[in-house]
Amino acid sequence: MLKKKLNKNCITLILLTILISSGFAIAQDEEEFELYLIDNYVRSNDPSKLVLSWMTNIEALTKVEIPSLGVFAASDTLTDKVFLVIDVSKILNKPGDYDFYFISILLDGREVRSEKFVFTIPQQEVPPIETSRSEISYYFYTCCIGGSFWLMPSVGISYTEGNANFSLNKDIPLLSLSSKSVFKNYPYSFFYVGYNHILKGPVQNLFRYGYRQLFEMKDLLNYISIGLSGFTNFTGVNGISPEISFSFLKILSTFDLYLLYRFDKELINGNYKSHQIQLGLFTSSFSLNINL
Known part of the structure; x- marks a missing residue:
């Protein structure tokens, strides 16, 4: 009788050990995933483009969520290095700070959401109509110079x-x-x-x-x-x-x-x-x- 009780206790102890180890391994895996933001800026020559680049210590599928704009897919395959350019022209006339998050899907299907990051839409100093005229003048000048050399x-x-x-x-x-x-x-x-x-x-x-x-x-x-x-x-x-x-x-x-x-x-x-x-x-x- 004592022998059966000891065997039962051993089996229970082994099962508890396996469950605790599995839970610890899962928690450890979640803690192991890290994301390092490298680039986060709006282009000075084209403020409608937000440039982001980042690295992760584990390959993952990553999306970028900007609550003011939506969710943008960054890669269609598992990778640990990502470069992404996002069109932010819809909020270009609303300068200020905007929050965004990284959503990473790991190989085992787990989804990891990053901490909050912020990018800034700067105040536009030059009116858009004048900028357009300057660009048209520049391209016209370039075409004239290029055409002269070609002829x-x-x-x-x-x-x-x-x-x-x-x-x-x-x-x-x-x-x-x-x-x-x-x-x-x-x-x-x-x-x-x-x-x-x-x-x-x-x-x-x-x-x-x-x-x-x-x-x-x-x-x-x-x-x-x-x-x-x-x-x-x-x-x-x-x-x-x-x-x-x-x-x-x-x-x-x-x-x-x-x-x-x-x-x-x-x-x-x-x-x-x-x-x-x-x-x-x-x-x-x-x-x-x-x-x-």
Whole structure:
């Protein structure tokens, strides 16, 4: 009888130990989850955007709750590092402090709500209508400057029959074959048309159509290109032009200053030959881009 009672007490003790250990483990897991807020600010150049970033010691699905705006999903997979930009334009005209919370869902399905955090919508110093006008003026000015650079012809020297003549040339990229990668600064290649005017040359006006292949030099942020074009003056002078060029200076983050050598060779009669050296600006921003 005593033996049965002892066995019963042992079993009860073991069950109590398991229950207490499980409860302690759950409580310990809940205490182990921590969230560290890194960034919490409204962009100075765009006050309608709230920037948040944070880290957790355990991977979780996290949402951000702003009582004044709603709940915003931050990630669709378990992660311990999150960056989120939230549109707060609905409260942009109501400057002040706003509360927000992080709601984290752990792997086991538990939901952990953070302490209260606060972000601030600043007082707008510039009226929105004036800001809009300033932005329009800025974009108009930028377009004018960019358009002026794009229309600017390249200048060069044409050596024909032992004579050097000043020349003006304008090549216009029509179709560029590019990449979706953000790490590539130039297209792979492009097709272009162009016009070449040679002052006092035996052939003064040439129309061109050609192809250029670009090889990007990432360490120098420049490129080397090789190409082949055809030319005609529509009065009997027709030929081809192999060419090579390289860029060496970036202008306005969009244009490249380049140096080009081109050799013109008439195909039928073979009488017209010309060596051309040109200095000009290149951009593919105004062409039709196809991402491969």
